Amino acid sequence: MSEKLNTPGYDVPPEMQDVVAITTLDKIYNWGRRYSAWPMMFGLACCAIEMICTAAARFDFSRFGMEIMRPSPRQADVMLVSGTVTKKMVPQIVRLYNQMPEPKYVVAMGACASGGGPFKEGYNVVSGVDKFLPVDVYIPGCPPTPQALLHGLMKLQEMMDTQSIKNVRWYQKEPLDAIPIPILGPDLLDPRDFPQFAEKMAASATENKEA
Amino acid sequence: MYGKGILKGLGVTWKHFWDTYIDDIKWGKKRYHTEEGIAYRMSKDARGLFTVQYPEERLPTPEEFRFVPFLVYDEDEGGEQVIRCTSCGICAKVCPPQCIWIERSTNPKTGRPVPVPAEFYIDVDICMNCGFCAEFCPFDAIKMDHDYELAVYDRLTNNIYDREKLLKPAAYYDGIRPLNSQKEFDARAEKEAKKAAAKKKK
Amino acid sequence: MTEQTKTMHKDIEARFAGIIALDDRSGYEGYRVEAEKLVEFATALRDEFGYDFLSSVTGVDYLPDEKMEVVYHIYKSTGGHALVFKVQVPRANPVVPSLVSIFPGADFQEREAWDLFGIRFEGHPNHKRILMWEGFSGHPMRKDWKEAYYEADAKPFDARWPGGDVSRSEDKMVFNKNVAYPQDFTPENWTPEGETALYSGMQNIATDEDLQTEHVVVNLGPQHPSTHGVFRMVATLDGETIVKLEPVMGYLHRNHEKIGERNTYLMNIPFTDRLDYLSSMSNNFGYVLAVEKLLGDTTHIPDRAKYIRVIMAEFTRISNHLMAIGALLNDLGAYFTPMLYALKERELILDIFEAVSGSRMMCNYYRFGGVARDLPPGTHEMMRGLAFERLPRQIDELDRYLTENEIIRARCEGVGVLTPEEAIAYSAVGPVLRASGVPYDVRRADPYSVYDRFDFDVAVRYHGDVYDRYLVRLDEIRQSIRILQQALNGIPECDNCLGKPRYSMRVPAGEAYGRVEGPKGELGFYVVADGGPNPWRYHVRAPSFINLTALSKMCEGDKIADAIIVLGSIDIVLGETDR
Ligand code: SF4
Numbered sequence: 002m003s004e005k006l007n008t009p010g011y012d013v014p015p016e017m018q019d020v021v022a023i024t025t026l027d028k029i030y031n032w033g034r035r036y037s038a039w040p041m042m043f044g045l046a047c048c049a050i051e052m053i054c055t056a057a058a059r060f061d062f063s064r065f066g067m068e069i070m071r072p073s074p075r076q077a078d079v080m081l082v083s084g085t086v087t088k089k090m091v092p093q094i095v096r097l098y099n100q101m102p103e104p105k106y107v108v109a110m111g112a113c114a115s116g117g118g119p120f121k122e123g124y125n126v127v128s129g130v131d132k133f134l135p136v137d138v139y140i141p142g143c144p145p146t147p148q149a150l151l152h153g154l155m156k157l158q159e160m161m162d163t164q165s166i167k168n169v170r171w172y173q174k175e176p177l178d179a180i181p182i183p184i185l186g187p188d189l190l191d192p193r194d195f196p197q198f199a200e201k202m203a204a205s206a207t208e209n210k211e212a
Numbered sequence: 213m214y215g216k217g218i219l220k221g222l223g224v225t226w227k228h229f230w231d232t233y234i235d236d237i238k239w240g241k242k243r244y245h246t247e248e249g250i251a252y253r254m255s256k257d258a259r260g261l262f263t264v265q266y267p268e269e270r271l272p273t274p275e276e277f278r279f280v281p282f283l284v285y286d287e288d289e290g291g292e293q294v295i296r297c298t299s300c301g302i303c304a305k306v307c308p309p310q311c312i313w314i315e316r317s318t319n320p321k322t323g324r325p326v327p328v329p330a331e332f333y334i335d336v337d338i339c340m341n342c343g344f345c346a347e348f349c350p351f352d353a354i355k356m357d358h359d360y361e362l363a364v365y366d367r368l369t370n371n372i373y374d375r376e377k378l379l380k381p382a383a384y385y386d387g388i389r390p391l392n393s394q395k396e397f398d399a400r401a402e403k404e405a406k407k408a409a410a411k412k413k414k
Numbered sequence: 415m416t417e418q419t420k421t422m423h424k425d426i427e428a429r430f431a432g433i434i435a436l437d438d439r440s441g442y443e444g445y446r447v448e449a450e451k452l453v454e455f456a457t458a459l460r461d462e463f464g465y466d467f468l469s470s471v472t473g474v475d476y477l478p479d480e481k482m483e484v485v486y487h488i489y490k491s492t493g494g495h496a497l498v499f500k501v502q503v504p505r506a507n508p509v510v511p512s513l514v515s516i517f518p519g520a521d522f523q524e525r526e527a528w529d530l531f532g533i534r535f536e537g538h539p540n541h542k543r544i545l546m547w548e549g550f551s552g553h554p555m556r557k558d559w560k561e562a563y564y565e566a567d568a569k570p571f572d573a574r575w576p577g578g579d580v581s582r583s584e585d586k587m588v589f590n591k592n593v594a595y596p597q598d599f600t601p602e603n604w605t606p607e608g609e610t611a612l613y614s615g616m617q618n619i620a621t622d623e624d625l626q627t628e629h630v631v632v633n634l635g636p637q638h639p640s641t642h643g644v645f646r647m648v649a650t651l652d653g654e655t656i657v658k659l660e661p662v663m664g665y666l667h668r669n670h671e672k673i674g675e676r677n678t679y680l681m682n683i684p685f686t687d688r689l690d691y692l693s694s695m696s697n698n699f700g701y702v703l704a705v706e707k708l709l710g711d712t713t714h715i716p717d718r719a720k721y722i723r724v725i726m727a728e729f730t731r732i733s734n735h736l737m738a739i740g741a742l743l744n745d746l747g748a749y750f751t752p753m754l755y756a757l758k759e760r761e762l763i764l765d766i767f768e769a770v771s772g773s774r775m776m777c778n779y780y781r782f783g784g785v786a787r788d789l790p791p792g793t794h795e796m797m798r799g800l801a802f803e804r805l806p807r808q809i810d811e812l813d814r815y816l817t818e819n820e821i822i823r824a825r826c827e828g829v830g831v832l833t834p835e836e837a838i839a840y841s842a843v844g845p846v847l848r849a850s851g852v853p854y855d856v857r858r859a860d861p862y863s864v865y866d867r868f869d870f871d872v873a874v875r876y877h878g879d880v881y882d883r884y885l886v887r888l889d890e891i892r893q894s895i896r897i898l899q900q901a902l903n904g905i906p907e908c909d910n911c912l913g914k915p916r917y918s919m920r921v922p923a924g925e926a927y928g929r930v931e932g933p934k935g936e937l938g939f940y941v942v943a944d945g946g947p948n949p950w951r952y953h954v955r956a957p958s959f960i961n962l963t964a965l966s967k968m969c970e971g972d973k974i975a976d977a978i979i980v981l982g983s984i985d986i987v988l989g990e991t992d993r
Contacts, residue, residue, distance in 0.1 A: 042639050046666055046989055047691035047775060049643065050737075057757040058262045072639035089547055090644055090665040093636055115367050116337025119309035119685065121583065122676075123669030124554050124561035125546065128584040129337065131367070139367040141336040142279060144775055146360050148266050149279075153363035155267065160365065186604045187551035187595050188562070195601050202595065217818030224815040225751060254765060256799035262758055274769040276790060301575035306917045308681035310571050315578030325576070333580040342684035342778045347786065348917045356772065372580060391790070 027165045034078070034104060035158045036066030041077035043097065046084025048111040048144040055147040065154060074100040079157070080134075085113040085120055086127040088189040092182050098134050099179040103171035106161075108153060109136045112143040119143065127189070133180060232260030245269055275389050278343045278356030280336050283378040284385050295379065296353035298327035303345035303354050311338035312345065332375040337367060352396045358388045426463060426497075430455060437500060441708075441924020441943070444498025452501055452511050459488060459497070460516060466838055467491045467854075468513065470927070470938055470955040471523035473531035475505070477557040482508040482533050485940065487927055487955075491838050491852055493859035496927065503533070512538040519841025522963050530555035530671070545664035545992060548611060551595070555672055568948045569676055616650045616658060629657060632974065636665045640745045640978045643988035647965075647977065654973045659966040663959075663992050670993040674952035679705050679782070680917055682952065686939075687776040689954060690990040692737055695730040695767070696932040698780035699723060703862060704928025704939035705782055708921050719784035719912055720864045721905040725797065726770070726779065727930070728894040728901070732805065733763040734933035735887040738985040742884060743816065745982035746825055752816060759808050762800060769793050782919065784912045794902070801898040809891055817888070826881035830968040830980035833878060840964035843957045844935020846984055849886045850878035856931035867904070868897045880976075880983040887985075918947070925951075934958050934985055954993055958986035 040062075044052060055062050056070060063069070071077045074097045086094060098107070109130050112118035117128035130136060137160060140153035166172055181192035190198065236243060243249045250269055253262060264271055281303075285293045304312040317330035346355045357380075364370045386393045426445075427434070433455060434445040447455050459465040470487040482505050487496045501510050512535035513520045524535045525544040532553035535541065542548065552559050563583040565571045573579055616631045635646030644665035650658040670689065674682050686701045687694035706715075740756030764774040770793050771779035771786065779786050816822060832842065837850035847854055855872040857865040873889035875882035923945040929938035938955030961984050969977045 043637060044643055046643070046668075047688055050691055050775065054757060054761065057761075058754045059264055059758070059761050060266060061263045064263070064265070085666060085668050087665060087667060089667065090636060093665075097637060109367075112337050112339060116335070116371065116582070117584075118338060119340035119688070120668040120670075120673065121309070121338055122561065122563045122565070123673055125664075125667045125669055128563075128582070129367075132584075136367075138363050138365060139337075139371065140363045141339070141371060142360060142362070143340045146279075146774060148270065149360040149362070151266050152361040156363045156365070184601060184604060185547045186549060186601060187599065190601050190604075192601070198601060202599065214820060217820050217823070221815045221819050224811060228755070254762070256762070256796075256804040258762075262761075274765075274772075274790070276770065276772040276787075277768060278772040299576065302917070304575040305570040306678075306680065307570075307574075308677060308684050310569055310574055312574060313578040313580040314575045316576035329578075331578055331580075333578065335580070335582070340684055340688075341773060341776065342687075343772055344680070344684070344778075344917070372582075 024165075027167075030166055031162050031164060035161045038065075038067055038078045038106065038154075038157070038161070039069065039071050039076065040067055040079045040081045041074055041097070041101070042070035042072045043077075043080060044083055045086065045090065046113065048083035048113070051144045051147055051150060052081055052083045052110065055150045060147040060151060062151060062154060065151070065158065067154065074098075075102060077101055078104065079106045079108060079154075081108050081110050082114040082130045082134075082136075083110040085118060086130045087125045088127055089125060089185065091127050091130075091133060091189065092185065094130065095133050095180050095182050099182075103177070104169065105171075106137045106157060107134050108138045108140065108157060110140050110150060110153065111145055112141060115139045115141065133183065133191070228260070235260040247272075273358045273388075275391055277358055278341055278346070279360045280339055280341065280357055280362070280373070281334060281345050281354050281378070282357045282380045283332060283375070284353055284355055284382050285379050286382045293379070295328055296351050296382075297329050297332065298351055298353070299325075299329040299332075300327075300350070302348055302350065306344045306348050308342055308344065309338045309340050311335045311340075329375060332378055334373045334378060335371065336362070336373060337371045352393075352400070355385055355389070423497075426459075429458065429462070434499070437498075439924075441922060443925070444500060447499050447501055449501050449503055449510055453513065453516065455499070456486075456488075456513055456516050464490050464492070465497055468517040468519055468841055469496070469843075469929075469936060470940060470953075471513070471520050471527065472940055472951075472953045472955075473527040473533050473555070474942060474951045474953075475531060475555065475557045477505070480505045482531060484510050484527065484533060485925075486513075487938070487940070489859075491854055493854070495860060498927070508533040509536055510534070511536050514538055517841065518839050518967075519960060519963055522959060526959075529553065532556065542611070543664075545667040547664070554669070561669075561672070567676065568946070569678060569681060612648060612660070612662065616648055616660065634977075635662075640982065642741060642981070642986055645981070645986065645988055645991070647981070649969070649974060649977060651974055654975075656969050656972055656974055656977060659969045659977060661962050661965055663962070663988075666988040666992040668989075668993065670954065671952055675949055677949075678947050679919070679921055679949060682949075683780065684776065684778040686954075687778055688989055689956065689993060690734075690932065690934060690937075690958065690987045691775055692987055693730040693734040693933045694775060694777045695726040695779060696734075696930060696937060698777065699727050699863075700928055700930040700932065700937045701939045702780045702782055702928075703930060704926050704941045705921065707926035707928055708924055708941060708943050709782060709919070710922070715784055716908065716912060717864075717906050718788075718908050721901050722785050722789065723780060724864055724868075725898060725901045725905070726767075726777070726785075728898050729763050729766060729797070729800075731894045731933040732891050733760045734985075735891050736760045738933075738982075739812070739816075739884060739887055741985075742880075742979065742982040743822075745978050746822065748822075752812075755808075755812065755815070759805065762804065766793060766796050766800070769796065782916075788912050797898070798902055801895055801902055805891075805895050809888070809895070813888060817885070822884075823881060825976075825979065826884065826983075827877070827879055829880045829972055829976045830983060831877070831879050832964055832968055836964065836967060837878065840967065841960050842935075842964050843961060844931070844933070845873075845883050845886045845890065846961050846964070847935065848873055849875045849882040851876040856929055856936050860929070862928075862930060865897075868900050870897050880979055883983040883985075921945070921949075929955070932957060934987070934990070935961060954990075956990040956993060958984070958988075959991045959993075962986060962991065 109115045114130050120126045138153050138157045142149050184190045285295045299316045304314050313333040315331040317326045317328050319326050343356050433451045434447050437444050465488045467489040474483045481502050484501045486499050527533045529543040630651045632649050636644040646662040648660050649656050686697040689697045736756040740753035743752035768774045771777040832850045834851045837847050853872045853874045870893045873886045875886050921943045925942045927940045935957035940953040941949050942951035944950040968980050
């Protein structure tokens, strides 16, 4: 495929060959993604209502190509994390994210999804979905008004415009690792933290012995 | 007749469909991208297409609208910033999710507190836009902003607003909340007058 | 208290002399009942005295006295004030007999008290955690239980002012130092027990049919387009018929009550907005009423403020019911068009909220002793336009559009039936109760604010099915419009009579239960004050949570596809269900 694109009919210096073809391709690629970013129908809390309002008649985000909300992660491109991420829910959120096909984007809508929000101090609340998922756009507000959400989505589109096939993370040589699903133990545990956790347990054990 | 209800319902949908075209003919170009067009679509008579074409069109923000807070400063004759905030800490105390941090400044010589905040932080990832800070500030120094276009790519570096980012001129405040600022201005003037009168009596 | 209830109370005291004692702490009301005699007492109350509606059950942790208390609020379904009774048990080993056999509506509430307080209910048929997961360490609402980001017992926190040492709490406390892990705990070997327990309870249900068929267990949610958020149901199916259904919740448990006990009284107002986020004004109303009861200054509220409160609450009811109807139709498969029409009207109501209170959804508009500010110029005309012209017209249109649609009728009639007796027993409230033929509306049964000045009917329907619940909502919108028209005509004018709200006040010690008829039903706030700046106990009696108790009853025997619309017809909001 790239070979074909690399024969445009005039001389391209050998060291430039990749780059030229890819930029044209990037444009098409970005254009395609930009206008067909389907969000997942995935509401968590209060912000979800504003998300529904944004999808409804008055604000209508299908004007931006976000045509319909897909209830299945398999058909979605954008995960709008709209609301408080609780510890009980976070394993499911991570699983849903893992099930989404690439390219995929995450938008943290509202204070809760960005950083815990007003409920941050609660015992069942995760301080922001970015503790687990890579977030592309953060939209402050509690809740962000539909217009603020639209602004955030436009920011996402702007970001898509700057991406290049060459360096987006899903077209690298190695396959992307799925994000490990957190565990609900006595408290929420992230498998990526297990080594540190073991250290901590050992430290507290020695502490107890000494005491 | 079976199916009558469905037909009736379809009639309603049909009417909704035509309403837009009827309105388009009635209003012509004025229906879109004009202030009166938006006002019509927000009014009780709105019919047909309801969409506000953000970002080209925007819903007007009502005066009371609140998003994240900001700090108001006046300008004195020399063009210097005079921050209204005296760092009394009332907003930090009433803030329900406790997202305001204020560092009081002290006079380096005497060590006494000076009524200016040395630093003022608001974590907008916690802020619940409730407006208590603005409601209870006795100096009209912290107010709720109308700007909602705050989306960012990185929250760790952006979303704890510091004093620089929070400060906005009083003229801006007067612009977004004309009625409230006038009211507060009058109240302050009255207070001043009373104070002056009390001084005279002495 | 009326004369009649007084004599009634005399009768009760006489009947149960020796078993019950008047609660004599200052500011408290009701009776104390011995734990052993609780079942006997409750049965007699229901059968002999007509107190058949157990509205609220909740625990309170009296740490200084080393006591756990369970508080019951019980009503008559014909109206009137509450009868409050309490059971006190030692804090070290709190065991209380369960009332589920007498009042099935206590089911979820008792499970919640077990989950959050660790009070065991002897005889409860399904004694499991409900909001947190099985295996979670401790019972978080206990006063000596501290969460990971614990800073201090009460707000405001010292770190905020005057030092201003800003930080994110998760950076400070990486590994949740307050969590107690068992000594031999290794995360690699941990298997969550909750799921297996849940599923094993759902399998192997014996049916007495001759033909033995295999049952299938189906899980719906928490991510499912028709569960209105993060709600989950696990159903055992025989073919397509539901044999057993169990709701699973807690996926949006945001620790509202724990945070609420750390907040000052004022700070809780914006938090109540986020309970039932479709009707924040009503939530404010209920909470404000409860605290005003404690303050004892209900009389000082200016008339204009009372009218504004009623107007806002009724607009909220309309916008909530519009959303409920739209979502129900969505669940039925009428994908989005009815929802769009309903949301359109809702947007216009939200415009009013935004102009009046500053925010579309999180209004934060009520204050103790009034409202935050007077109506801004121009809003009165907006409201008149909606209440007198637009809404009546559009509701008629919605009615024409949907009510007689044959498909809707075929799918909704006779589905999810709840008889009046069941509805009362399951403590169902709001449109669910009224669609079953019980004309119980707090606005009438126990009037608050100025509702007694308005002329309106309590909407009732008699079949108790999904279709009737839809019709009741439609009727209620019409009644709300009637109230709005009267209120907008009668609202008194006055300049600057609303006063300036205070941010600190002294709330005398005592307890209060304030309830309003929210759009989803009776919304109650139980607040215990100890004289300090923040409530000692703050409990929300959430209508969507308690209405769910009846869900499995309604679904059993129906098809799995009907479970979705039965859920839609209850009209839950997860923010309130899970709190
Ligand atoms: S940010 Fe605010 S509105 Fe959004 S989910 Fe959190 S509490 Fe609700």
